[in-house]
Amino acid sequence: MPEAIWISFAFGLGLLVKTVGLPPLVGYLAAGFVLSGISAVTEVTIEATDVLAHIAHLGVLLLLFTVGLKLKLRSIISPEVIGGSLLHFGITCAIFTPGLYLLMDLEWQTAFLLAIALSFSSTVLAAKVLETKRELRAFHGRVAIGILIMQDLIALVVMSLAAGEAPSKWALVVFGLPLLRPLLYRLLDASGHDELLVLLGLLLALVLGGLGFEAVGLSSELGALVFGAMLANHPRSQELAKSLWSVKEVFLVGFFLQIGIGGLPDSEALIFAVVATLVLPLKGLLFFFLLLLFRLRARSGFLSSLSLTNYSEFGLIVASVALPEWLVPLAITVSLSFVISAPLNRYSHALYERLGSSLERFESRTRHPDEQPVSLGNTRVLVMGMGRTGAAAYDWLSENERDLMGLDSDPAKIQQHQEAGRNVVFADAEDNTFWQGLHMPALEAVVLAMGDIEGKLIAARMLRHKGFTGYIVAHTMYTDEARKICEAGADEAYLTMSETGVALASHLMDHRPAMPSQTAGNT
Incomplete structure (x- = not known):
């Protein structure tokens, strides 16, 4: 079974890049490109299979389900989260869309969708960095995670619109799903702490959320997110998310392998990735000044912005639905952003010690209530x-x-x-x-x-x-x-x-x- 060999090879490269402080998914993507290169120079045929595509899709569903488990309204209902995310999204699209249209001679729709894909920041990278530094519950960590959840919701809306599928009349059943919450809570309470907990997560994300929503003409990605969100307020929701973390990561290996095996990047893809990486600091600066606009201190704005200064795997998921021909350039762009963002976030506090006196000049005189x-x-x-x-x-x-x-x-x-x-x-x-x-x-x-x-x-x-x-x-x-x-x-x-x-x-x-x-x- 070739998929098992490919995943083993991806594990090896993922472990290798992790030893130098980079996210393993950079290694997974590199493994796909290496396999594609082997196929190009030898007689061995290596191409994405239906099995790998299915594994990749399951990884995306599990990712969205775990995002839904974190979707607590109190984490996103704040001016700096809603205003910061929407303003950043709007300004980024307003600048990137005409820039891509004029410089790359693209159609307006393609330029707009590319701008949307580049506007997102990585939930996976930011969450891992903040968790490693024990800053998920710090004020700047909560702001960053709230903005990322808002971006994930925007990405889901874009994916649903891009799919263009008309729901069936049975889709109205979805509005009755909140009635199932007591039953889902009981199932979660009864599932214990071991394998039944993992199986319950897989059942809700892949079967009820994925296949269930597809059966009524809705996006399977939306279904996975909705079922995750229904359990977000349960005391054991984060335990469920942690139990699914490794399973989700294994399936996402298939997603990044599939992109790499799809073909080696050409010169235009490399140029696009390099240029997008060079403008990455502007993304962080925009986040920083928007957060200062909402009265955050320079330190909190800087640390939150640094967590968000990268491109997102959700951009790749959006591209897989709306811009499949741009998957490889975007994948290289995301990888390069991780190569830059991961070490910067590791030394974020030391960086602020050096830059703090200069950045504090831009602070508002009135402080955010949580920072008094x-x-x-x-x-x-x-x-x-x-x-x-x-x-x-x-x-x-x-x-x-x-x-x-x-x-x-x-x-x-x-x-x-x-x-x-x-x-x-x-x-x-x-x-x-x-x-x-x-x-x-x-x-x-x-x-x-x-x-x-x-x-x-x-x-x-x-x-x-x-x-x-x-x-x-x-x-x-x-x-x-x-x-x-x-x-x-x-x-x-x-x-x-x-x-x-x-x-x-x-x-x-x-x-x-x-x-x-x-x-x-x-x-």
């Missing part, structure tokens, strides 16, 4: 992380402590706590900007109740770095994590399950009836 410096005022006890553990600690402390405050990075959770009468404000412990603007003149004690170990480690280090000498206590599930938290600066780190056991035993001792004393006859 935080002052704890008279707060004496601080609870960081207002999940179940943090909320329980807050409620117990509130009985004896009036100068109490809670911090959390989830705006929806903050609103719930505020409605319940708790003094909780927005802050992200993993965001350096928060620590730079934090004032804590009266603080005496801190409870670290965040869900992830990295947030606790950062908070403990930064509190001590800012000169805090008070008491820091944390909880964790594992002994090795407790040791790391204490090494980072915490005074104590208790094991959650051990403390739960102690609490249960104390309740038993408090409420059980007194045991009758033994009599002499029992001796």
